[in-house]
Amino acid sequence: MNFSLSEDHLFLRDAANTFLSKEVDLAPLLVPGATIEQAGYRQMWDKLTELGWPGIIIPEDHGGLGMSAVDLAMIVSECGRFLAPSPLFGTLAGTWAILAAGSETQKQQWLPGVAAGDYQLSLAIAGADGDCERTNTSVQVSARGDDYRLNGNCHYVVDAADADKLVVAALYNGARRFFLVDNAPAAVTITQLDWRDITRQVCAVQLNDARARLLDGNSSDVWPWIRDRLYLVLAAESAGGLHAVLDDTVAYAKDRIAFGRPIGAYQAIKHSLADMLAEAEFASVAVLYAAWALSSSDPAAPLAAAMAQSYASDAYRSATARSIQIFGAIGFTWEMKNHLYFKRARANAELLGSPQCQREQIVKILETQHK
């Protein structure tokens, strides 16, 4: 038993923190009408590539860094802390899809290029109603021998516009299968959604007879395996963001004077911040446990991942709303960062299903264990 982070983990976290604090500048987003491009979404990717982050989770024999889920959590929670706009999420999602569903040959074919930063990935999983658990039925697959063609629409696809290749989930022969599609101009039309969280790129994708390669994996476990890892990513982001919001709000409460005292001297404010501290600590512990469980293939990993994602989502949403309240009216303006965190929190709590959905998954697991 050793729940403490190792020196290596702490070093990685601090290095990510130092790097991102220098490189991320949200100021351009605090101007009305700003878009994600203005915050250096594309430039950030080049810098992350220099650090090798596109290959964090890619095994070494496929050209990546082969790091663990705990290492990943260190990096991603710092990305969440700074709201680093970058296509990391999409590439992680696409990579896991290839790792889970690709044959050895397919992995060898595509993953070294991802690790080297030659191309970005994206994963199209959600249906028109945003549900990721049922297969998106708005994509049709036609096959003539090995020539697969996809037609239809993919929804809420993160980091699609800049991706070179999309992994698309679609119903084929009665099962959810994963296809790799090149982001080619005529065959793939991508529209960026007018997404409220301008620190993340989310798109609608239209496939027009797009040539696709079928990933060989044909197990119903593929999506849950990917999903548990994506839960970890979102939960780690949320936990990191929650700590940033806590730090900012505490600093403001010490600084802002009302009725002759810093507002943080009033119990209505200080008690709210004490609760926020507790939730930030709880979210971090849940994330670490999930990261450990995933990296050590512990049987409790699906439970741990769902716990982390449901807890961190709720806590992040609640903290970002309270942060605006504690800042007062200035926190409601576009020029402050509060709304960026508020919107990221709401997005993180919806992209892979609501916290209620994850809690339903938790109860199902426990019911199965009870039998």
Next chain:
Amino acid sequence: MDFNLPGEDDPRRIEVRTWLAEPSNRGYKALAEHGYAVPHWPRPWGLGADPELQLIIDDEIARACIRAPHHVNPVPINNCGQSLLKYGTDAQRERFLKPALACEEIWCMLFSEPSAGSDVGALRTTARREGDHYVIRGQKMWTSLAEKAQIGVLVARTDSSAPKHAGLSQFLVDMNSPGITVTPIVDMTGEQSEYNEVFFDDVIVPADRLLGSEGDGWKLSMLQLQTERVALSRPGAIWGSGPSARELMEGLIASGRIRDPLVRDEAARLYVEGEILRLLALRSLSDRMNARNSGPEGAVRKMVAAPHGQRVLDLAKRSQGVHGMVKDRNVLPMSKGERGPYSNWDHAFWWSPAVTLGVGTQEVLKNVVAERLLALPRDPDPTRKTPWSSLHAQPAPEQ
């Protein structure tokens, strides 16, 4: 990093289990002599055990269906005993510790008073030095175990010319001294009284029962209230005892009540919070094992655990519907095993309003978290620096 707990085949676990299987070892005297009453203390009292070994010993004592020594005699084992190691005299250690650890002499803590609860520094009980003894006068309240305790750890005011915290001292008092009256407080559960009022009517306490020096009372009391045993692997709803969120979930599944969609989501939410509480307890334990500062977790954990426990008990009770109003221990199916006091859902529920009151109210705890951990401004206490005697007219001492 490794979240695995010491396994069933851990050699230390097997050693403890084997030792406990011997019938002659099952008494509290044997446990104390073997160091199992206070494994975390240094030898000869304990084993100087690391937190992992403490966890194993706690687990195995519970598994052997022995009520844990720290439940039988919590005051010396959890809170006050260690003060004697550091601040007591040789004679005090010799006289008091052995019978306390063997659970032969039960202790109680005489801190709170009718007008000094969360603000315990405002206590009014006085200890007046007269030759080779002190004379104690005043009233204590909310004292657990006073009805059976042989020894009381008393905080009283020895110097009323000093500000409120500075004028306090601690004493080890014989609870059967003449002039002590113990009266049970009937709490809202209406069941067996947990707490007492204790009246001191010019009680004589020999001067060698002073713990530390005069004026150490506040410092010692704070240390004793903050001493926390690492025994929270199962976060029960009432100060770590009683049923947990895991047991709530098991009970709701076993009874079929989990099928109600509202119960289902709420139970899952509590389950998640309960598991994180458990992980946090283990992480602070692990941090201590790695000689790393365990961060804000202790105070924060307590702040979350108390209302969490209330919500766990509340959902268990609501899941019964109207029948929950009938006095009946049979609330939810529950696995067997020693879980300390408050071991049935019904009693625990009616007890639960106390959880955010005892050992400092929830509001005071939130102040502590905000002020100590977030460095937010302290709440003002206009009486903090003023000599006690100029704040309170003292009754004329009786001659």
